[in-house]
Every structure is written in structure tokens, then in C-alpha cells.
Amino acid sequence: MAMxxxxxxxSFDEDxxxxxxxxxxxxxxxxxxxxxxxxxxANRDTEAAAAIVEGDRxxxxxxxxxxxxxxxxxxxxxxxxxxxxxxxAALKIAGVIERIxxxxxxxxxxxxxxxxSRGIEPLSILPAMARATAEMVHDALxxxxxxxxxxxxxxxxxxxxxxxxxxxxxxALLTYMMENPHTISASTHLLxxxxxxxxxxxxxxxxxxxxHFAATGEQVAERxxxxxxxxxVAA
Amino acid sequence: MARxxxxxxxxxxxxxxxxxxxxxxxxxxxAAVLLDVxxxxxxxxxxxxxxxxxxxxxQLFGAYLDGEDVRLAIRHPQATALLSGTREGxxxxxxxxxxxxxWEMAVTTLADGRRLVRLEDRSSAQxxxxxxxxxxxxxxxxxxxxxxxxxxxxxxxxxxxGADEGPIRARFLGIMxxxxxxxxxxxxxxxxxxxxxxxRFVAPRDAIDLAALARIACAxxxxxxxxxxxxxxxxxxxxxxxxxxxxxLLQLLHNVIGNALKYGRPGSEVAVxxxxxxxxxxxxxxxxxxGIPAELIPRLTERFYRVDPGRSRSLGGTGLGLAIVKHVVxxxxxxxxxxSVVGTGTTLTVTLPLALIP
Numbered sequence: 001m002a003m004x005x006x007x008x009x010x011s012f013d014e015d016x017x018x019x020x021x022x023x024x025x026x027x028x029x030x031x032x033x034x035x036x037x038x039x040x041x042a043n044r045d046t047e048a049a050a051a052i053v054e055g056d057r058x059x060x061x062x063x064x065x066x067x068x069x070x071x072x073x074x075x076x077x078x079x080x081x082x083x084x085x086x087x088x089a090a091l092k093i094a095g096v097i098e099r100i101x102x103x104x105x106x107x108x109x110x111x112x113x114x115x116x117s118r119g120i121e122p123l124s125i126l127p128a129m130a131r132a133t134a135e136m137v138h139d140a141l142x143x144x145x146x147x148x149x150x151x152x153x154x155x156x157x158x159x160x161x162x163x164x165x166x167x168x169x170x171x172a173l174l175t176y177m178m179e180n181p182h183t184i185s186a187s188t189h190l191l192x193x194x195x196x197x198x199x200x201x202x203x204x205x206x207x208x209x210x211x212h213f214a215a216t217g218e219q220v221a222e223r224x225x226x227x228x229x230x231x232x233v234a235a
Numbered sequence: 236m237a238r239x240x241x242x243x244x245x246x247x248x249x250x251x252x253x254x255x256x257x258x259x260x261x262x263x264x265x266a267a268v269l270l271d272v273x274x275x276x277x278x279x280x281x282x283x284x285x286x287x288x289x290x291x292x293x294q295l296f297g298a299y300l301d302g303e304d305v306r307l308a309i310r311h312p313q314a315t316a317l318l319s320g321t322r323e324g325x326x327x328x329x330x331x332x333x334x335x336x337x338w339e340m341a342v343t344t345l346a347d348g349r350r351l352v353r354l355e356d357r358s359s360a361q362x363x364x365x366x367x368x369x370x371x372x373x374x375x376x377x378x379x380x381x382x383x384x385x386x387x388x389x390x391x392x393x394x395x396x397g398a399d400e401g402p403i404r405a406r407f408l409g410i411m412x413x414x415x416x417x418x419x420x421x422x423x424x425x426x427x428x429x430x431x432x433x434x435r436f437v438a439p440r441d442a443i444d445l446a447a448l449a450r451i452a453c454a455x456x457x458x459x460x461x462x463x464x465x466x467x468x469x470x471x472x473x474x475x476x477x478x479x480x481x482x483x484l485l486q487l488l489h490n491v492i493g494n495a496l497k498y499g500r501p502g503s504e505v506a507v508x509x510x511x512x513x514x515x516x517x518x519x520x521x522x523x524x525x526g527i528p529a530e531l532i533p534r535l536t537e538r539f540y541r542v543d544p545g546r547s548r549s550l551g552g553t554g555l556g557l558a559i560v561k562h563v564v565x566x567x568x569x570x571x572x573x574x575s576v577v578g579t580g581t582t583l584t585v586t587l588p589l590a591l592i593p
Contacts, residue, residue: 146299
């Protein structure tokens with residue numbers, strides 16, 4: 001960091017600290033929403049699922065609050081260099097966390113539709129995938145808390161695992177639907193849930209990239225993509 | 236990176252001077268020294284800013300904590316509620332460090348308004364609870380696996396009764412024998428486990444010479460033909476008497492040496508030693524195997540826990556060996572230590588009190 005001492009206006013530092021704490025608080029809520037949504041799915045607990053859908057409002061409220069604070073900070077303090085990077089990163093990360101919360105909410109919303117899906121085998125892979133995804137979000141937020149660009153880069157590398165999970169689930173569910181056409185509706189919901197988790201993983205990578213940018217001022221180089229499921233299969 | 240701590244330091248110093256005559260920072264450094272003594276993570280807070288984090292907390296969260304907002308490190312919504320005062324009493328939270336660990340977090344307000352956050356590791360209590368519920372599921376799974384193999388082969392044998400199918404029949408019967416014996420081992424192990432647990436509070440009273448018993452165990456295992464001369468038995472004490480139960484101690488030695496043979500590299504040596512020191516008998520078994528990561532060692536004595544499930548099952552383990560060892564050691568008022576270096580090997584040490592026999 002270029003700055004070795006605090007700002008002359010101490011309240012600016014306090015405002016920045018408050019901003020970062022708000023981001024972390026949102027992150028904590030999002031982490032809990034992911035874990036809770038998957039637990040609700042595994043236990044077929046519609047009440048817990050409803051609570052998660054309801055809880056997403058808190059995330060939206062916090063994001064609005066954070067946006068207000070960022071605008072105020074920029075307007076009043078005209079921050080420069082690493083301060084500006086940090087404030088912009090906080091704003092963008094908050095937006096991403098809000099999206100992650102939406103995906104968790106979307107998973108929770110599907111729980112009531114999947115109450116009779118007990119027999120679907122690929123369902124047993126979802127908790128492992130959710131765990132890998134939640135770990136990415138957790139590590140990205142830890143990197144944010146520690147302002148650690150190296151830890152952030154490690155999160156980007158983890159995305160490959162989640163993508164692999166998604167690809168294998170996609171194939172497994174496709175096969176399953178062909179063999180058991182009466183489960184197509186339930187399997188499709190599971191596929192959407194897997195897609196949501198995969199998107200959460202991508203967003204965790206976004207957080208990590210912004211943490212890296214805020215800490216170093218350099219963008220993360222475009223990473224190599226894994227196998228593309230949308231690419232035409234060679235027959 | 237230094238700006239927050241310095242800033243907080245200054246802010247705190249100003250406050251200290253106005254409140255009392257302590258030299259700036261002295262109280263905080265005193266607290267730091269004091270807090271480092273405690274093994275559980277502790278954070279001393281001014282409002283929501285971390286003044287001091289002890290060693291355990293820095294290990295858990297990383298070194299960046301001092302001067303930061305505590306909500307950055309502990310993001311759990313319940314913890315946030317507790318810190319902001321909208322919730323009372325200790326809360327159970329997960330997701331600090333390793334995702335499997337569970338913590339109980341309590342906040343105490345000190346006389347001068349600072350707050351102390353205490354994190355207590357509840358993972359083992361939670362694992363214990365889960366273990367009880369998992370036990371029945373695991374036991375029935377372990378029993379059903381050989382049984383389904385047996386039933387499958389019996390059904391196949393009913394069809395394979397042609398005259399030229401003798402070799403197939405012999406092979407199937409061989410597999411069936413192995414599976415049946417595996418089931419027998421498992422039931423034997425389950426029964427000894429429950430027997431040992433039942434006499435848990437009855438201290439064993441027979442005088443047993445562990446040195447002699449170790450020699451017998453080594454000879455029995457070598458005699459069984461599975462060791463291939465890999466065991467090197469060193470008896471540093473000519474006699475090592477303990478109060479014990481002969482059958483249980485023999486089973487302990489068999490399990491421990493058997494494990495070392497199974498998980499040591501093929502052809503590598505398994506060193507068994509018996510020594511006495513400070514009123515204790517120390518039995519150590521060392522193998523030269525792949526070793527076990529430190530974080531898995533506490534789980535080794537759980538029933539049906541396996542570091543590598545596929546490998547252990549193919550070697551014929553029941554998953555109960557070390558659980559039995561632990562219970563035997565506990566009944567004998569002893570201690571079980573496992574140390575391991577990944578890539579080098581594992582040493583298992585059993586320490587039992589030396590018997591005072593006239």
C-alpha cells in the first residue's frame with residue numbers, strides 16, 4: 001500500500017472501515033443463504049427455504065445503504081488512488097454479493113417444487129458442489145477482509161472445480177432425464193440449481209478479481225476457460 | 236497496510252491519556268501478553284474495532300486483524316447480531332477457517348467498556364453427536380456390503396451348476412468365503428468394542444508383562460505369515476508389568492501392529508518397542524508409510540472413520556481397529572498418542588501406568 005499513515009481527516013478512515021464492514025456483513029448473509037438454501041433442499045424444509053427467500057430483503061437493504069454511503073464518500077471526500085480503488089471495489093463487490101444472494105434465493109424458491117425428488121440420484125452431487133461454491137465465496141471474502149491479492153488469485157483457480165461439477169452434473173441429469181422422462185420437471189429444476197451454483201462460483205471469482213485490483217491496482221489477467229459445455233460436440 | 240493499526244493506536248492513546256495516567260499503549264500490550272496465554276481465539280474490541288487479537292485468533296483469521304473492524308473477520312449474521320447488541324447470549328457459528336468447524340462465540344463487556352470476544356471450538360462436541368447418529372447407519376452399511384456380495388454370488392451359483400463350471404464355482408466360493416469372514420471380523424470387532432465399553436469403569440487387575448505380551452503378539456503375527464519378517468521388536472525393558480486385561484491388551488497389540496503392517500510401504504520395517512520411563516510403560520509402533528495429515532489424526536479413533544476408504548477396505552479393515560485400541564487404552568487408564576509425518580510414516584504410542592507389584 002502506498003499509504004503508510006492515516007488520513008488527516010480521521011473520520012474518513014472510519015467511514016472506509018464502516019464501508020468494508022458493511023461489505024463483509026453482506027458477505028456473511030450471502031454465505032449463510034447459500035448454505036441454508038442447500039440444507040433446505042437436502043432436508044426438504046420448505047419453512048427454512050421461505051425464511052431464506054424472506055432474508056434476501058436484508059441483503060437488498062444493505063446494498064442500498066452501502067450505495068448511499070459510497071456516493072456520500074465520493075461526493076464529500078473526492079478520494080484518489082488506492083482510496084478510490086477501494087471504495088469502487090466495495091461498491092462493485094456489494095453488487096456482486098447481492099446477486100449471489102439472489103441466486104441463493106432462487107435455489108430456495110425451488111425447494112417446494114422438489115419435495116418428491118428423493119429418488120433422483122444426481123441430487124446427491126449437489127451438496128458437494130454447493131460446498132465447493134460456498135468455499136469460494138468464503139475464501140473470496142476472507143481475501144477481501146485481509147486485502148490479500150494472493151489469496152484472491154487462489155479463489156480464481158478454484159472456479160475450475162465448480163465448473164467441473166457443473167459439467168458432470170449437466171451430463172448426469174441429461175442421462176437421467178432420458179432414462180426417466182417422468183422426472184424431467186424435477187431434473188430441470190435441479191439443473192437450474194446447479195447453474196445457479198455455477199454462477200455463484202463465477203461471481204466469487206469476480207469478487208476475488210476486484211480484491212486483487214483494489215490491493216494491487218492491476219487487473220487479473222484473463223484466465224483460461226475450462227471445457228465449454230456450449231461448444232458443439234464432435235460427433 | 237499499516238495505516239489502520241497506527242491510526243487506532245493513536246486514537247486509543249489519546250483516549251487513554253485523558254482517562255488515566257497509563258503510558259500510551261501499555262494497557263494494550265499487557266492485554267496482548269495476557270491473551271496470548273489462552274488457547275482459544277480471543278479478540279479485545281473497542282466498539283467494533285479489534286484492539287488486540289491473541290495468537291490463536293491470528294492463526295485462525297490471519298495476521299491482518301489488529302485495528303480492523305471485527306465484522307470483516309467474523310461475518311456470520313448471528314455474530315453480527317451479537318456484536319451489535321440485538322442478540323443476547325453465546326451464539327453457535329460456523330465457517331471460520333475450516334468450513335467444518337463449529338464455534339461458540341460469546342461477547343463480554345469489560346469494566347472500561349472494551350469488549351472481549353471469545354470463540355470456543357465446538358467441532359468435536361458436534362462431531363460426537365453426529366457420530367452417534369452415524370453409527371447405526373455406518374454399521375448397517377458395513378454389514379450389508381458383504382451380505383449383498385454373498386447373496387449375489389449365491390444367486391449366480393444357483394445357475395452355474397454345469398459340469399464344466401467347476402473353476403467358476405471354486406472362484407465364487409472363494410470370494411464368498413472372504414466376504415463371510417469379513418463380516419465375521421466386523422461382528423467380532425463390534426462385539427469386543429461393546430464389551431470393552433461395558434467394563435469401562437472396571438479397572439483391570441491382572442498383572443500383565445507387556446514386554447512378554449509384545450513378544451507374543453509379534454510372534455503370532457509373524458507366525459500368521461502376513462508380516463514377511465518386517466517386524467523388528469525391541470524390548471528395552473526386560474519386564475514391563477501393568478495392571479491389565481490380557482486378551483484386550485493382546486488385541487490392542489494385534490490391531491496396532493496390524494495397522495502398521497497394512498499402511499507401511501510394502502517391505503518396509505515396522506518397529507515395535509517396549510520401554511519403561513517415569514513410572515510408565517511406553518509401547519511404540521512405528522511404520523514407514525505415507526503418513527497421515529495432522530488435521531485427520533483426531534478422527535482416526537472414530538468408529539468407521541477411514542482416511543482413504545477404498546484402500547482401507549481393500550486391505551480388509553473393519554474401520555473399528557483404532558476405536559478398539561482407544562477404548563482399551565482408556566480402560567487401562569493409559570494414553571494414546573499418534574504422531575505422523577506425511578511421506579515418512581506414523582508412530583503410535585501407548586502409555587500405560589507401570590504396576591507396583593511387590
